Amino acid sequence: MADDQKIYRASTTAPVNIAVIKYWGKRDPTLNLPTNSSLSVTLSQADLRTHTTAACSASFPGPDSLVINGAPQDISGPRTQACLRLLREQRAALESSSSPAPLPSLSSFPLRIASVNNFPTAAGLASSAAGFAALVRAVADLYQLPASPAELSRIARQGSGSACRSLFGGYVAWERGGEGAAGGAEAGAGAGTGAGAEGAQARADDGSDSLATQVAPAGHWPDMRALILVVSADKKGVSSTAGMQATVATSELFATRAATLVPRRMAQMRAAILARDFDAFARLTMRDSNNFHATCLDTEPPIFYLNDVSRAAIRVVEDINKAVGRIVAAYTFDAGPNAVVYYLAENESLVAGTFKADMGSAAGWDTERGRAVQINGGAAIDRKS
Ligand code: ADP
Numbered sequence: 001m002a003d004d005q006k007i008y009r010a011s012t013t014a015p016v017n018i019a020v021i022k023y024w025g026k027r028d029p030t031l032n033l034p035t036n037s038s039l040s041v042t043l044s045q046a047d048l049r050t051h052t053t054a055a056c057s058a059s060f061p062g063p064d065s066l067v068i069n070g071a072p073q074d075i076s077g078p079r080t081q082a083c084l085r086l087l088r089e090q091r092a093a094l095e096s097s098s099s100p101a102p103l104p105s106l107s108s109f110p111l112r113i114a115s116v117n118n119f120p121t122a123a124g125l126a127s128s129a130a131g132f133a134a135l136v137r138a139v140a141d142l143y144q145l146p147a148s149p150a151e152l153s154r155i156a157r158q159g160s161g162s163a164c165r166s167l168f169g170g171y172v173a174w175e176r177g178g179e180g181a182a183g184g185a186e187a188g189a190g191a192g193t194g195a196g197a198e199g200a201q202a203r204a205d206d207g208s209d210s211l212a213t214q215v216a217p218a219g220h221w222p223d224m225r226a227l228i229l230v231v232s233a234d235k236k237g238v239s240s241t242a243g244m245q246a247t248v249a250t251s252e253l254f255a256t257r258a259a260t261l262v263p264r265r266m267a268q269m270r271a272a273i274l275a276r277d278f279d280a281f282a283r284l285t286m287r288d289s290n291n292f293h294a295t296c297l298d299t300e301p302p303i304f305y306l307n308d309v310s311r312a313a314i315r316v317v318e319d320i321n322k323a324v325g326r327i328v329a330a331y332t333f334d335a336g337p338n339a340v341v342y343y344l345a346e347n348e349s350l351v352a353g354t355f356k357a358d359m360g361s362a363a364g365w366d367t368e369r370g371r372a373v374q375i376n377g378g379a380a381i382d383r384k385s
C-alpha cells in the first residue's frame with residue numbers, strides 16, 4: 001500500500017478513578033490547574049472503563065474528529081485541542097530527530113478518534129477521567145511516544161483534571177503544584193491572582209509540576225472494594241467544569257476548604273492509606289465528600305448534585321456502621337447523584353447485601369445496576385496496539 005493510503009491505529013482502555021479527597025476548583029482554567037490537591041482510588045477496568053482507538057492517515061480528510069459512544073463530538077474547545085497539540089508536538093520532535101531513517105510524518109495527518117464508555121457518560125462516574133486518560137494514551141501509543149505515565153498525566157490534566165489520576169492504578173495523588181511559583185504560592189480561592197513574584201528567581205505557575213503520582217499500588221491494600229450505585233445514568237445538569245467555576249466565583253465556604261481543610265486531609269489520607277487504617281480512610285472520605293457538596297450548596301445559584309436516593313444511600317451506610325459499632329463502609333459522591341461505597345472484602349456480604357435489601361425498593365434504584373468492583377490491581381492502562 002502506498003504510504004499516503006496507509007492507516008495507522010492504536011487502541012487502549014483506561015479506568016475510572018473516584019476521589020476520596022475531591023478536586024473542585026481551578027486556579028487557572030486555561031492550563032486547568034486545580035486550587036487544591038486531590039487523592040483518588042483507581043477502579044478495575046474489568047468493570048468501568050473507556051475503550052479508545054486513535055487512527056491517522058494522510059488519506060483522511062480533515063479536520064480531526066472524535067466520536068463518543070457513536071456520537072460525533074465538537075472538539076474545537078481549548079481543552080481537547082491542548083491535548084492534541086501537545087501530543088503532536090512530541091511526535092513532531094521525534095520525526096525531526098529521526099534521520100537518517102525518517103519516521104512517517106503522522107504529526108501532520110488528520111486524527112480520527114473513536115471512544116466507548118461502558119458506563120454512564122457525564123453522570124458523576126468520572127467519564128471525563130477515563131475518557132481523557134484513554135484519549136491521551138491512545139494517541140501517544142499511535143505516535144509511539146516514549147512518554148512516561150507522569151508526563152502523559154500532565155497532558156491528560158489539560159483535557160480534564162481528574163484524568164491525570166487515571167494514568168496510574170491504586171491510590172493516586174494529584175499534586176496541585178505551583179508552590180513557590182509567582183502568583184501560585186497559596187492555596188485558596190484567591191490563589192493565582194496574587195502579585196506573588198519573590199525576586200527574579202520566582203518561576204511561572206505553568207503547570208509543569210501539576211501532575212499525578214502513585215501513593216501506593218492496589219496490592220498495598222488488596223482487600224479494598226468499591227460498590228457503585230447507579231442512581232441515575234442521566235447527564236448531569238451542571239458539568240463539573242461549570243460547577244466548580246461557579247463555586248470558586250461565589251462560595252464563601254470554598255476558600256476555607258481549599259486553604260485549610262484539604263491540605264490537612266491530604267496528609268491524613270496519605271497516612272491512612274499507608275497504614276491501611278480503614279477507620280481513618282472512611283471518616284475522611286465521607287467528610288470530604290460532604291464538605292465538597294456543602295460548597296456546591298453554598299454556590300450561587302446553588303448546585304444540587306445529590307438527590308433523595310443519594311441521601312438514602314448515605315443513611316444506609318450510617319445504619320450499617322451503627323449496627324456493627326465501627327466504620328466498615330464509606331460513601332462518596334462526585335458531581336452527580338451516583339454513590340460509590342468503599343469497604344473491605346471481609347464486609348462484602350454485609351455491605352453489598354444490605355444495599356440490595358434496603359435500597360431495592362427505593363424509588364429510582366435499580367438493584368441490577370449496583371455492582372461491586374475491584375480496585376485496579378495491575379497497570380492502570382492496558383496497552384492493546
Ligand atoms: P463526569 O462526571 O462523567 O466526569 P464531566 O462533566 O466531568 O462528567 O465530563 C463529561 C465530559 O467528559 C463529556 O461531555 C465529554 O466531553 C468528556 N468525555 C466523556 N467520555 C469521554 C471519552 N470517552 N473520551 C473523551 N472525552 C470524554
Ligand code: DP6
Binds near residue numbers: 021038129160333334
Ligand atoms: C467531583 O475532572 O471532571 O469528580 O477538570 O473541569 O474536566 P474538569 O473537571 P473534572 O472534575 C472532577 C470533580 C470531582 C472530584 C474529583 O474527581 O476529584
Ligand code: CO
Binds near residue numbers: 127129162240
Ligand atoms: Co469529570
